[in-house]
Structures are given as structure tokens and as C-alpha cells.
Amino acid sequence: MRTAPTTSKRLRRAALIALAAVLLVVGLGLTGADIAGFGPGTALAQDVADAPAYRPAPQPGPGDYPRVAGVNSRVVVWLAAQLHLWFAAFVLAVPIFVLIIEAIGMATRDERYDKMAYEFIKVSITAYSLTAILGGFLLISLIVFYPDLMGYLAGIFKDSMFYYALMFFVESACLYLYYYGWHWLQGGFRKWVHLTIGLMLNAAGTTLMFLANAWLTFMMSPDGVDIAGALTGGVWEAMHNHLWNPINLHRFIANIAFGGSIVGAYAAYKFLSASSDAEKAHYDWMGYNANFIAISALLPLPFAGYYLAAEIYAYSQQMGITLMGGIFAWLFIIQAVLIGTLFLSANYYLWCGMGRSDGAARYNKYVKYLAVVIIGAFLVWFTPHTLVLTNEELKALGGPYHKYLGPLGIMPAKNTAVNVMILFTSLSFLMYRRANKIATVSWARAGNAAQAALFSAGILNLLFLGIYHGYFTNTAYKVAASVPQVLTTLIIIIASNVLDSFIYRGARQVAPLHWGRIPDRAQYALFLLAVAFTWLMGLMGYIRSGIRQHWHVVGIMRDNSPEAYTPTLGYAANVVSLGTILFMAMVIFVFWLSQLGAVRTDAAGFWKERGA
Amino acid sequence: MRTFLAVVSFSLLTVGFFAAYSNYGIPQIEPAPPPEVEELDLAAMSMDEFVALGARLYQGRGTCTLCHTELGGRAPLLEEAAAVAAERIADERYQGEADDAAGYLYESMVAPSAYVVAGFGKSGTGDTVSPMPNMATGSVGLSEPEIRAIVAFLQDLGGFEVTVEIPTEAVEEAPEEAGEPRPPFATPEEAIAEFACGACHKLAGEEGELGPDLTSIGARRAKDDLRRAILQPNADIAEGFEPDLMPDDYGEQLYAVELEMLVDYLAGLKGP
Numbered sequence: 001m002r003t004a005p006t007t008s009k010r011l012r013r014a015a016l017i018a019l020a021a022v023l024l025v026v027g028l029g030l031t032g033a034d035i036a037g038f039g040p041g042t043a044l045a046q047d048v049a050d051a052p053a054y055r056p057a058p059q060p061g062p063g064d065y066p067r068v069a070g071v072n073s074r075v076v077v078w079l080a081a082q083l084h085l086w087f088a089a090f091v092l093a094v095p096i097f098v099l100i101i102e103a104i105g106m107a108t109r110d111e112r113y114d115k116m117a118y119e120f121i122k123v124s125i126t127a128y129s130l131t132a133i134l135g136g137f138l139l140i141s142l143i144v145f146y147p148d149l150m151g152y153l154a155g156i157f158k159d160s161m162f163y164y165a166l167m168f169f170v171e172s173a174c175l176y177l178y179y180y181g182w183h184w185l186q187g188g189f190r191k192w193v194h195l196t197i198g199l200m201l202n203a204a205g206t207t208l209m210f211l212a213n214a215w216l217t218f219m220m221s222p223d224g225v226d227i228a229g230a231l232t233g234g235v236w237e238a239m240h241n242h243l244w245n246p247i248n249l250h251r252f253i254a255n256i257a258f259g260g261s262i263v264g265a266y267a268a269y270k271f272l273s274a275s276s277d278a279e280k281a282h283y284d285w286m287g288y289n290a291n292f293i294a295i296s297a298l299l300p301l302p303f304a305g306y307y308l309a310a311e312i313y314a315y316s317q318q319m320g321i322t323l324m325g326g327i328f329a330w331l332f333i334i335q336a337v338l339i340g341t342l343f344l345s346a347n348y349y350l351w352c353g354m355g356r357s358d359g360a361a362r363y364n365k366y367v368k369y370l371a372v373v374i375i376g377a378f379l380v381w382f383t384p385h386t387l388v389l390t391n392e393e394l395k396a397l398g399g400p401y402h403k404y405l406g407p408l409g410i411m412p413a414k415n416t417a418v419n420v421m422i423l424f425t426s427l428s429f430l431m432y433r434r435a436n437k438i439a440t441v442s443w444a445r446a447g448n449a450a451q452a453a454l455f456s457a458g459i460l461n462l463l464f465l466g467i468y469h470g471y472f473t474n475t476a477y478k479v480a481a482s483v484p485q486v487l488t489t490l491i492i493i494i495a496s497n498v499l500d501s502f503i504y505r506g507a508r509q510v511a512p513l514h515w516g517r518i519p520d521r522a523q524y525a526l527f528l529l530a531v532a533f534t535w536l537m538g539l540m541g542y543i544r545s546g547i548r549q550h551w552h553v554v555g556i557m558r559d560n561s562p563e564a565y566t567p568t569l570g571y572a573a574n575v576v577s578l579g580t581i582l583f584m585a586m587v588i589f590v591f592w593l594s595q596l597g598a599v600r601t602d603a604a605g606f607w608k609e610r611g612a
Numbered sequence: 613m614r615t616f617l618a619v620v621s622f623s624l625l626t627v628g629f630f631a632a633y634s635n636y637g638i639p640q641i642e643p644a645p646p647p648e649v650e651e652l653d654l655a656a657m658s659m660d661e662f663v664a665l666g667a668r669l670y671q672g673r674g675t676c677t678l679c680h681t682e683l684g685g686r687a688p689l690l691e692e693a694a695a696v697a698a699e700r701i702a703d704e705r706y707q708g709e710a711d712d713a714a715g716y717l718y719e720s721m722v723a724p725s726a727y728v729v730a731g732f733g734k735s736g737t738g739d740t741v742s743p744m745p746n747m748a749t750g751s752v753g754l755s756e757p758e759i760r761a762i763v764a765f766l767q768d769l770g771g772f773e774v775t776v777e778i779p780t781e782a783v784e785e786a787p788e789e790a791g792e793p794r795p796p797f798a799t800p801e802e803a804i805a806e807f808a809c810g811a812c813h814k815l816a817g818e819e820g821e822l823g824p825d826l827t828s829i830g831a832r833r834a835k836d837d838l839r840r841a842i843l844q845p846n847a848d849i850a851e852g853f854e855p856d857l858m859p860d861d862y863g864e865q866l867y868a869v870e871l872e873m874l875v876d877y878l879a880g881l882k883g884p
Contacts, residue, residue, distance in 0.1 A: 055861075227749045272615045314734065317686060317743045318752070321678045327643045334634050524622055531626045550646035555749060559646075566643035573634030577627050584623055 055155065057229025057557040060148040065561040073145035074563035075575060080138040081545075082538050082579045083586070086258075087131035089251070089537070092205045093259025094124035095178070097293050099198040106191055116286055118182050123266050124259075125179050126590045132168075146561075149552045156231050156238050157215055164211045167204055174201035206252070213247050214239035219553045220544075221315045229556040242315040246308040247544075253297050253304050258533050260294030265530035266591055268523035271516075280516035287526055288353060288515075294529060295346045299425065299493065302339075302418050303486050312547070319554070323547050331543055331569055333384050336414075338536040340378035343421050345528040347374060350428045352522035357436035358511035366431065373424050380417035385409030412470025415482045419462050419489045426493045427455065430500055437507040447503040451496055458492040461485075534583055538576035546572070647673045652757055654778055659764070662778050666765025669758050674747065676762070687744065688729045693717060694770040700727050705739075714776040717763040721747040721754075796867045800877035803870055812858065823858060824850045828883025838878045842871065 065073065098117045105113030142150050154161060178197045185194035222229070224237030231238065267287035274280040313320030322328060351367050354360035383405050407413065430451075441447070462485055469481035548554050550564045558564075657665070670676045679687035697713035700706055708726030710716040719726050724742035733739030747754045747762075754762070756779060763776045797803040804816050812823040829838065840847055845858035859865075866874070 269615070269619055272619070314743070316745060317679060318675055318745060321686075327641060330638045330641070333638055334630075337633060338630065527619060527622055528626060531623050532630075535627060535630050555745075555753070565645050568640045568642060569638060570635035570640050573631050577631040580627050581624070584620075584627075588620075 055230060056226075057152050057553060058148040059558065060560055062560050062562060064148055065146065066144060068144060072563065073141075073561070077138070077141045077145055078542075078575055079579050079582070080134065080141045082541055082576075083583055084131065084134040084138045085541060086534060086537065086579075086583045087127055087134055087586075088209070089255040089258050090262055091124050091128050091131050092209055093255040094120055094263065095175070095198060095201050095205060096256055097260065098124075099195065099202060101289070102198065103195060106195065112285070116289060119286065120263055120290075121179055121182070123263060123591065123594055125175070126593045127587075128172075128175060130586060130590060146552070149557065152229065152553070152557060153215055153218075156218070156225070156235065159235055160211050160214060160239060164208060167208050167211070171201065171204035171208060174198075174204055209251060209255075210244075210248055211239075213251065214241070214244055216545075217241050217243040217247050219551075220312075220319075220548055222553050222556050225556065227556070229553065243308070243311055246304075246311040250301075250304040250308045253301050254537065257294050257297035257301055258537060260290050260292075260297060261526075261530040261533040262587065264290030264294060264526040266290075268526035269591070271523050272520060277516055282515075284356075284516045284518055287523065291346060291349055291526060291529070294533070295425065295429070298342060298346065299422050300490075302422070303490075306415075306482055306486070316554070319547055322549065323543065327566060328543050328547065330384070331539065331572075333382065334539060334569065334573070335536065336378070336381040338532050338539065339418075340382060341532040342529060342536070343374060343425055344378065345525040345532065347371070347425055347428045349522050349525040349529070350432045352518055352525070354432055354435050355519070356513045356515065356517050359437070359509075360432075360435035363431045363435060370424050370428055370431075374421055377417040377421040377424070380408050381414050381421070383408040383413075407471065410470060412466045412481055415485055416462055416466030416470075419485050420459065422489055423455065423458065423462075423492060426496065430496060433500065434504065436509055436511050436513050437504055438510050439503045439507050441503060441505065444503055447499060451499060451503075454492055454496055454499070458488050461488050531580065531584070535576060535580050538579050539573070542572050542576060652755075654757055657778060659774060659778065662761055663764045663768045663774060665758075666761035666763070666768075669754065669762050670765050673752070674754060674758075674762060675752060679744070687732055690766055691769055693720075694767045694772045703727065712775065713767065713772070714763050717766050718759060718776075721759050721762065797870055797873075800873050803866070803874055807862070807865070823853060826878060827881055830879040830881040831883055833879075835875050835879050838875050839871065842866075842874065 067073070098121045101113050101117040101120070105111065105117060174197055178194065178201050181194060181197065185191065185197075218238050218241050221242040222238070223241035224231060224233035224235070226232045264287050267283045267290055271280055271283035271287060274283055309320070309323065312323055324332070347370065351370075354363065354367075385406070439447070465481040465485050465488070473480070546566060548559075549566060550559050551557065552559045652665070654662075676690075680690050682689065694713045694717065697710075697716040701708075701710060701716055706727045708716070708719045708723060710719045710726075716727075724744035724746070725740065728739045728742045730739055732742070734741045734743045745752065747759060748756070760776050760779055764774045767774045767776065797806065801816055804810065809815055809826075810817070810819075812821075814821070814825040814827055833841070837848075843863045845860055845862075862871075
């Protein structure tokens with residue numbers, strides 16, 4: 001009886017320490033600049049100002065790039081960086097939604113959420129060391145193959161690089177405590193302690209990502225340096241460069257979508273391999289939730305992408321045009337295929353999932369219309385503006401643009417298409433949620449009419465904005481519709497979900513959901529989602545880095561290595577494909593390892609028998 | 613195992629489809645190699661050739677037509693740029709220092725915000741900041757003669773007399789001098805004189821006092837120590853002397869052969 005209060009006190013003390021550590025971690029994340037002496041108001045900042053002038057960026061010649069055993073240094077660094085990023089995105093994203101799921105479980109006292117959150121984190125834990133190993137390999141590759149660039153970057157970012165290394169200890173400690181302490185820190189106050197550790201883990205992980213993002217965005221949009229590359233302002237200026245926050249936001253959201261898709265693939269595989277109905281039901285539920293997470297993050301991702309692209313234009317119109325109108329423009333047609341794949345597979349999974357409830361039969365007739373609209377929107381997005389034509393083809397076509405399809409190639413048409421695609425995906429989700437319920441509120445009919453009016457008005461507004469700005473205004477204002485279109489879509493998604501939750505408050509369940517009652521082919525939609533996400537991340541990673549063209553640091557440090565040319569898109573796609581296959585092989589290995597702990601071999605006769 | 617193989621095959625087929633589409637479904641455009649700075653023989657260049665050079669830069673490396681085109685509408689068209697220069701200079705919004713058309717056009721490339729044509733400024737700046745980069749720096753990085761050539765082209769484009777002058781040799785040679793490596797020094801004395809070592813050290817007839825006396829340094833220090841003292845002067849400060857006085861970039865300024873020559877020379881200084 002006396003041990004209980006002692007343990008409780010100890011836990012309370014531990015919680016206080018943990019909270020203090022959270023504040024420290026968050027503080028480091030938010031004000032690391034000041035601690036490191038970056039802030040303009042600190043005494044250390046004065047020291048920086050008084051310090052001797054920084055050296056300009058080196059200008060290495062073609063002979064200053066070491067060659068090792070004839071390997072292509074660009075491809076080695078490219079693959080190392082991409083593999084590290086895939087794993088890093090996964091291990092950063094999983095704790096974010098694990099924390100949320102754990103909190104939901106705690107709030108609802110539904111242990112299923114807790115178990116699922118634990119299984120999610122279990123999947124990611126083995127990937128953590130692989131992330132670190134790949135990070136080390138990337139660092140060594142960069143030092144070996146691009147010593148001048150790394151020397152220059154380290155000269156500017158040495159403080160943040162040092163804090164980055166320190167933050168690893170914080171993140172590792174939190175992760176191991178969070179994972180290994182899961183069953184120990186259960187119930188009551190202990191659960192709060194566990195959640196706090198999870199919060200610390202996420203704060204540390206996000207800070208790590210933001211620090212690394214500062215280095216790569218400095219290479220794209222250098223700040224705080226003069227035209228020769230010598231640091232003139234504080235390090236904070238170099239970190240807080242023009243593209244830092246847009247990349248931070250885009251990566252944060254994309255990581256969650258990617259992490260959800262990988263966990264979804266894991267659940268799909270476990271579903272297909274399951275030997276009992278109970279196991280199938282469990283992994284079906286897990287796959288559904290993983291898909292929900294991936295799609296929830298996928299929906300706002302195009303908006304974050306537009307924000308990033310707009311900021312690239314704002315920073316350098318030339319870079320923006322290289323991105324969207326120059327040699328990389330065709331890459332966005334490949335991207336359209338990928339994103340179309342993502343939306344179609346996610347929707348297909350939802351439609352298949354409606355079979356879990358007999359009540360869904362009421363909605364089956366609408367699925368074909370949803371499919372037609374989503375495919376139509378995908379085809380608009382997929383339509384290129386200009387075509388590479390022979391003279392004969394040009395004559396036959398009557399110009400570089402197709403008479404009817406040409407107008408669909410411009411951005412207003414694509415903006416409209418993607419917004420419609422997002423809206424109809426959210427409609428699929430609403431339908432899925434209604435599948436097994438009947439509304440009982442007296443105003444259900446009026447509520448449904450309001451929902452229909454909301455979607456109709458929203459779609460009309462999207463079409464009006466896209467057509468008016470796209471075809472009846474000056475060229476300079478063609479993309480002006482994108483912001484009101486995004487706002488329209490977001491408002492409809494939020495308003496319709498809020499309205500739906502009121503309409504279905506206290507709803508009657510007409511047919512229960514039978515978890516596990518879903519065709520196997522739906523699981524392949526989850527694999528498609530994961531593979532397409534991985535490949536897409538690789539492709540967009542290439543374009544983000546590729547728009548620097550022949551510059552290590554744009555406008556400041558030229559890349560004079562033999563590989564300082566932009567490859568064809570086919571070549572880039574082949575490297576991305578190779579990376580995806582390597583990543584998939586490593587992920588399979590990681591998943592296999594995560595199961596290995598539970599496998600026991602009965603080695604009867606192997607060990608020496610001991611007498612009683 | 614069957615499930616595993618089915619899933620792996622499905623995933624590989626998906627990757628294969630994306631790769632095949634990227635290779636065969638879209639045109640494979642071979643991007644231009646990184647731009648190289650054109651060797652300019654300005655002395656032998658006629659004005660027509662100078663204008664033609666400007667046209668090449670305008671349509672090529674200068675990347676001007678990315679924005680200054682009817683298709684994009686991102687930047688004003690430049691056919692009339694020379695014609696409206698006087699009007700722009702007289703405009704109250706003009707912030708530059710040019711007093712003629714050539715000066716205005718030149719300024720618009722190196723300080724584009726000096727005058728922003730209405731409707732073409734960065735959003736939210738009220739047409740006070742131009743989105744155009746400085747053509748002399750950054751990823752375009754045109755040299756002064758190249759910018760002048762574009763000015764000549766723009767004047768010619770508008771049907772005006774080309775008033776910009778082909779730069780003198782001095783302007784032309786300046787970047788070449790900066791870019792060309794100097795020949796190595798033939799003797800240690802030459803290097804010592806060039807780097808003014810005697811300003812701080814007692815050496816080669818000089819009587820500097822800020823650094824140690826080097827007239828007999830070879831008797832006290834080994835070659836490795838001397839090499840390190842040149843490359844990393846603050847690594848080991850002789851007693852009685854201040855750190856951070858000697859430049860620490862001789863490793864970059866000296867050729868390897870010069871460094872070894874200096875080390876040998878200093879090691880040979882054994883005193884009287």
C-alpha cells in the first residue's frame with residue numbers, strides 16, 4: 001500500500017521533468033536562433049556582427065570534384081538523399097498520427113485506438129535506425145564527392161548543424177521511451193506522461209526537419225549573404241530564407257500523407273496474409289484508418305504545393321518559369337498521372353469499403369458518377385498545353401494548340417480540375433460515412449438539401465472562377481482564381497463535414513460495419529497508393545533540387561562538376577524508379593524485422609538438459 | 613509466399629508503368645548544357661556584330677524572352693522600350709539615375725526596380741518592386757559588355773540609333789584579368805616581396821616587428837612546423853606575439869610549388 005503513492009509522486013516528478021523538457025525542446029525549435037546567437041537582439045548577435053568577415057563561396061573547377069572508383073557521384077548522392085528522405089518522412093510522420101490516435105483512444109477510452117497506435121509505432125521503430133544509417137551515408141557521400149560545397153555550407157550553418165546533431169539525442173531518447181514505455185505508462189496519469197513524451201518526440205522530429213530544410217532551401221534561395229556568398233547578416237537570415245517556410249509546410253503535410261500510405265500498405269499485406277477472420281477484421285480497420293490519414297493529408301497537399309510554387313515565382317520569376325514553363329514543364333504531366341493514380345486508388349478503396357455495410361447499397365448507384373467526374377478531372381489535369389510536333393502534324397493541327405483540348409492545358413483549367421477532384425473525393429468519404437446510418441433528426445431532409453446546395457454552389461463557383469479568370473482576363477491574372485478556388489473547396493469540405501455530423505447525430509445504424517468484409521483487390525489499391533506516393537515524392541524531390549540547374553547555391557556557387565547538366569525526364573524517372581525499388585526492398589526488410597521479435601523456434605534437443 | 617510474390621510483382625509493375633510512361637509517353641527533351649561565358653573579341657567587333665551579340669543574349673543566355681513575350685504577359689514587351697525611355701525618366705515614379713535611353717535600358721537590367729511599369733510589379737508592392745532579377749548577378753550573370761550589347765539590340769529593335777558604345781578594352785580586360793591565374797613566382801624572394809612578409813617579420817632585408825624574427829628560423833624549426841605556420845598561422849603562436857595578425861589564407865593564395873619553395877627557403881635560414 002505504501003508503494004503506490006511513492007510511485008505516483010515519482011511519476012508526477014517525471015511528468016514535470018518531461019514537461020520542462022518539452023518546453024526546452026519546443027523552445028529550441030522556436031528560438032534556437034536566439035540561443036545559437038542568431039537573433040538580432042542578443043549579445044551573441046553582436047559578437048557575430050563584430051566577428052571577422054565570412055569567406056565568399058568557393059568556386060570549384062571541374063577538377064575539384066573527387067571521383068571514386070568511377071561511380072557517378074550525382075547518382076550516388078541523389079539516391080542516398082532520396083532514400084534518407086523517404087525513411088525520414090516515414091519516421092517523422094508516424095509519431096504525429098500515432099500521438100493523435102493515442103489521444104483519441106485516451107479521450108474515447110476505446111482501447112482499439114491505443115492498440116492500433118502501438119502497432120503503427122512498432123512498424124516505424126525499426127525504420128528509425130535505417131534512417132540514421134542512410135543519413136550518415138548521405139553525409140559521407142556529400143563530403144567525399146562535393147567537399148567544397150559541404151565546406152561552404154558547414155561554414156555558414158555550423159551552429160544549426162551542431163544543434164541538429166544534439167537534437168538527435170533528444171529525439172532518440174523520446175522515441176525509445178515512447179515505444180518501450182507504451183505498456184508501462186498506461187492508465188490515468190501515466191498515460192498523460194506517455195502522451196507528453198510523444199509530444200516531445202514530435203517536437204524534436206519536426207525541429208530536426210526544419211533545420212535540415214533550412215540548408216537545402218538556402219541552396220535554392222540564398223539569403224543573408226552577399227553576391228559572392230560571404231555571410232553578411234546573421235545565420236538566422238540564411239536559415240529563414242525565402243523558401244524555408246513553404247518547404248516546411250509542404251514537407252510536413254506530405255510526410256503525413258506518405259506515412260499513412262506506407263502503414264496502409266503494411267496493413268494491406270497483413271490483411272492478405274491473415275489466417276483468421278478476426279485478424280482480417282483488425283487489419284482491415286488498420287488499413288482503413290491509414291488510408292483515412294493519407295487522404296486527409298493528401299487533400300490539402302495541392303494547396304501547399306501551390307503556395308510553394310507561388311513563393312518560388314515570388315523569389316525568382318526565372319526559377320518559377322524554369323519550374324512550370326521550361327524544361328521541367330513536362331514533368332508536371334507525369335505528376336498529373338501520379339496524382340490521378342493517388343486519387344483514383346484512394347476513392348476506389350473507399351468505394352470497395354462501402355461493401356462492409358449492407359446499408360451502402362443505397363449509395364452504390366452514385367459511385368459511377370463520382371468515378372466519371374474524377375476521371376474527367378484527371379484527364380483535364382493530364383492535358384498538356386503545347387505539344388512537340390513535326391511540321392506535318394503542326395499543319396494538320398492548324399497550330400501548336402489543339403482546337404478543343406488546347407484550352408484545357410492552361411493552369412486555370414487544371415486548378416479547377418484538381419479542386420473538383422478534391423471535392424468529389426470528400427463526397428466519396430461523406431457517402432462512405434453515411435453507408436450504415438439513417439439520420440433521425442427531424443430536419444434531415446432539409447439538411448440533405450443544404451448539403452446538395454452547398455456542393456452545387458461550390459462547384460459552380462469553382463467553374464466560374466476558372467473559366468472567367470482563365471479565358472476572359474489578361475494573361476497576367478490567369479492564376480488569380482487559384483486562391484478563391486482553394487478557399488471555396490476548403491469551406492465546402494469543412495462546412496459539409498460539420499453539417500453532416502449534426503445531421504447524423506444520434507443516427508440509427510441500419511446495418512453494422514463488418515470489418516474484414518472487403519475484397520482483396522481493394523488492398524491492392526492501398527499498395528498502389530503507397531507505391532505512387534513513394535514514386536511521386538522521388539519525382540518532386542528531383543524537380544525541387546533540379547530547378548537549381550547548374551548551381552550548387554543559386555546565383556552564388558556554380559556547379560562545375562561533370563554532372564552539372566539537367567538530365568532528360570526519362571533518365572530522372574529511371575533513377576527515381578531505382579530508388580523506389582530500393583526503398584521498397586528496405587521497407588519489406590524492416591516490416592519483416594518488426595515481426596521477427598515474435599517468432600520463436602523450438603530448438604528441442606539443442607540445449608543441454610539440466611536435471612531438476 | 614504467394615501473397616508476397618503477388619504484392620511485389622504488382623508493385624514492380626506499377627513502378628515499371630510510371631518509368632515506361634516517363635520514358636516513352638512524354639517527349640524526351642535533351643536540356644541545353646549549362647551556359648558558358650562567350651569569349652568576346654570586342655576590339656574586332658563592328659556595331660552590327662555587337663547588336664547581333666545582344667540579340668543572341670536576349671533570346672538565349674539572358675533568358676529575357678521567358679518573360680518579355682506576348683505569350684506569358686509576365687513582363688512588358690520591349691520593342692518600344694527605347695522609345696519610352698525619356699518618358700519613363702521624366703515620370704515621378706522613376707527612382708534611377710539615368711539621363712538617356714541607353715542609360716535607362718542599362719539601369720533597367722541591373723536595377724530593375726528603378727522604374728516598374730504599371731501592372732508588372734511584385735504583387736503587394738504597388739508596382740514599386742520589380743520581380744526581375746539583376747542581370748549582372750545570380751543565375752544569369754551577364755558581364756558589362758554583354759549587358760551593353762543587349763542595350764544596343766533593344767535600341768536597334770525599336771528602330772532607333774544605337775547610342776551605346778562598344779566597351780573599351782579596359783572594361784573588356786578587367787574580368788579576364790580577374791579570372792586568369794597568375795604565373796607562379798620563380799624565387800622565394802619574389803613571393804616574400806609580393807606578400808609583403810617583411811612588413812611584419814624581420815626577413816629578406818626587412819625589419820618588421822609584428823611577427824617573429826625569421827632570419828634564423830631554420831635553426832629553430834623543422835620544415836613541417838614552418839609549413840604549418842604558413843598554412844595555419846594561429847595554430848601555434850610564438851611567445852610574445854599576438855594571434856590573428858597573420859592572414860590565414862596563404863593555403864589558397866600560394867601554389868603548392870611556391871609553398872614548398874618558401875618552406876625550403878625558410879628552413880635554410882640558419883642565421884649568421
